[in-house]
Amino acid sequence: MSLIVLGTASHVGKSVTVAALCRALYRRGIPVAPFKSQNMSLNSYVTGDGSEIGIAQAVQAFAAGVEPEADMNPVLLKPKGEAISQVVLLGRPYKDVQIRDYYAETDVLLAEAVSAFERLRRRFGHVVVEGAGGAAEVNLYDRDIANIRLARCLALPIVLVADIERGGVFAQVYGTLALLPEDIRPLVVGIIVNKFRGDAGLFASGAAKLEELTGVRVLGVVPYADIPLPSEDSLSIADKGHRKTGSPVRIAVVRLPRISNFTDFELLEQHASVDYVPPGRPLAGYDCIILPGTKNTVEDLAVLNRAGTGEELRLARERGVPIIGICGGYQMLGNRIYDAGIESETPAEYRGFGLLDVVTAFSGYRKTTVQVRRRASGPGPILSGMGEVDGYEIHMGETERGALPEAFAGEGAATPDGLVFGTYMHGLFQNPGAANALLAYLSERRGVPFEPVTNPGGGALGATASYDDLARHFEEHVDMDAILAYFTDGTSGA
Numbered sequence: 496m497s498l499i500v501l502g503t504a505s506h507v508g509k510s511v512t513v514a515a516l517c518r519a520l521y522r523r524g525i526p527v528a529p530f531k532s533q534n535m536s537l538n539s540y541v542t543g544d545g546s547e548i549g550i551a552q553a554v555q556a557f558a559a560g561v562e563p564e565a566d567m568n569p570v571l572l573k574p575k576g577e578a579i580s581q582v583v584l585l586g587r588p589y590k591d592v593q594i595r596d597y598y599a600e601t602d603v604l605l606a607e608a609v610s611a612f613e614r615l616r617r618r619f620g621h622v623v624v625e626g627a628g629g630a631a632e633v634n635l636y637d638r639d640i641a642n643i644r645l646a647r648c649l650a651l652p653i654v655l656v657a658d659i660e661r662g663g664v665f666a667q668v669y670g671t672l673a674l675l676p677e678d679i680r681p682l683v684v685g686i687i688v689n690k691f692r693g694d695a696g697l698f699a700s701g702a703a704k705l706e707e708l709t710g711v712r713v714l715g716v717v718p719y720a721d722i723p724l725p726s727e728d729s730l731s732i733a734d735k736g737h738r739k740t741g742s743p744v745r746i747a748v749v750r751l752p753r754i755s756n757f758t759d760f761e762l763l764e765q766h767a768s769v770d771y772v773p774p775g776r777p778l779a780g781y782d783c784i785i786l787p788g789t790k791n792t793v794e795d796l797a798v799l800n801r802a803g804t805g806e807e808l809r810l811a812r813e814r815g816v817p818i819i820g821i822c823g824g825y826q827m828l829g830n831r832i833y834d835a836g837i838e839s840e841t842p843a844e845y846r847g848f849g850l851l852d853v854v855t856a857f858s859g860y861r862k863t864t865v866q867v868r869r870r871a872s873g874p875g876p877i878l879s880g881m882g883e884v885d886g887y888e889i890h891m892g893e894t895e896r897g898a899l900p901e902a903f904a905g906e907g908a909a910t911p912d913g914l915v916f917g918t919y920m921h922g923l924f925q926n927p928g929a930a931n932a933l934l935a936y937l938s939e940r941r942g943v944p945f946e947p948v949t950n951p952g953g954g955a956l957g958a959t960a961s962y963d964d965l966a967r968h969f970e971e972h973v974d975m976d977a978i979l980a981y982f983t984d985g986t987s988g989a
Contacts, residue, residue: 499653501626503667507658508689510551513625515969517559518962528619529555532608533641535572537755541864541887546586558962566611575790598638605640631674652684660690685714715973747772747781751795755788774802782937783817786824793838818915825917829853857892869903875913880932886922
């Protein structure tokens with residue numbers, strides 16, 4: 496049997512709930528796979544065979560004790576402009592589409608998604624399905640392949656997750672259920688109230704009132720827990736302020752408009768004060784500046800140029816501040832970017848920030864998606880201390896290094912002093928060796944003690960302890976017997 500987890504809105508905790516369920520089942524020896532038919536996120540992951548999926552489904556797969564694969568997220572939308580997204584189908588680039596044209600693809604994409612689900616169910620026996628956004632988007636019912644149309648195809652029991660942290664939970668739940676289509680509403684077998692602050696027992700009367708209003712059982716009230724897991728999408732950046740370490744070491748990650756894979760820095764967040772700094776804000780006072788990945792290098796480069804970020808970077812370089820570019824950020828640090836009309840509408844050449852003597856060309860609709868293991872080979876105090884690291888590449892465009900030293904064996908570039916370097920490797924700073932090399936240098940420069948990172952933890956995909964903590968927290972506050980019934984004999988536990 497399988498189960499669908501829908502939400503009353505975006506960011507209510509669907510992804511975490513699915514991860515918790517997958518881990519709870521795994522801990523009981525029940526094989527299970529996660530599934531999300533359509534995800535929209537710039538935080539993605541590369542599987543062992545080079546397929547690209549949403550990072551949330553990779554997290555859920557690791558929680559389930561299985562390797563991530565394309566069938567777990569058959570449709571991934573990656574916004575790259577104001578009204579255009581790249582569609583990744585079954586792990587591979589499919590096409591760029593205008594949002595107004597995307598819905599013409601609905602029937603084809605839904606069929607692909609249902610086929611992917613059936614393949615998972617045949618192989619694993621059980622699947623936990625995650626919806627997208629809010630379930631009751633009534634204007635989208637005829638083309639909602641992540642919620643309503645998928646639920647209609649699969650006809651599985653549904654658990655509805657609501658977020659009490661922002662208030663209005665009664666309206667969220669009651670309104671969502673009231674607006675669901677008549678054939679979908681009876682499939683809802685339970686409600687989970689998520690992100691409760693304080694003693695969850697204080698909401699007992701509220702849970703009873705929800706059941707009275709809706710006729711649907713409240714399966715649990717889950718308190719807010721700061722368990723470090725990789726962030727699903729850009730909505731999570733607003734939560735970053737809650738995770739300050741108090742460390743005197745300050746790192747600026749430039750918050751690009753189309754920032755991607757900022758999960759790269761979530762281990763650093765546990766050990767330094769990491770700020771996501773919008774374009775135009777001063778970068779003085781930071782010990783290190785990172786230009787992260789982006790879905791549209793040339794458009795985000797234009798935004799930074801208008802905001803004066805280039806001058807801020809040049810001043811930081813004069814002060815000896817380390818500047819690191821990851822993926823699109825690496826491309827921006829170079830001298831020039833040639834675009835044959837892949838990133839922008841027409842062919843053009845763009846000036847980069849000129850801090851690395853490299854040139855990038857977007858010459859075709861080709862994407863590199865590969866897992867990598869490399870040894871840091873670049874000069875300077877940071878790269879020389881990293882050793883061998885794991886990561887993954889997700890990028891369009893190719894970069895020529897010129898005469899600069901490589902940052903890593905076969906890839907990247909670094910200045911001769913090693914204080915400016917770029918790489919296509921996502922996940923670099925999820926490696927304790929890389930994080931320690933950077934933080935040790937920054938701590939020494941600031942004259943403060945340094946305590947080494949001993950394990951990935953803090954948001955790393957393979958952080959087993961975090962998945963176990965999540966499962967235990969979930970099990971403590973949710974009626975697992977009722978949920979487990981859907982993965983054993985297929986009957987309701989209500």
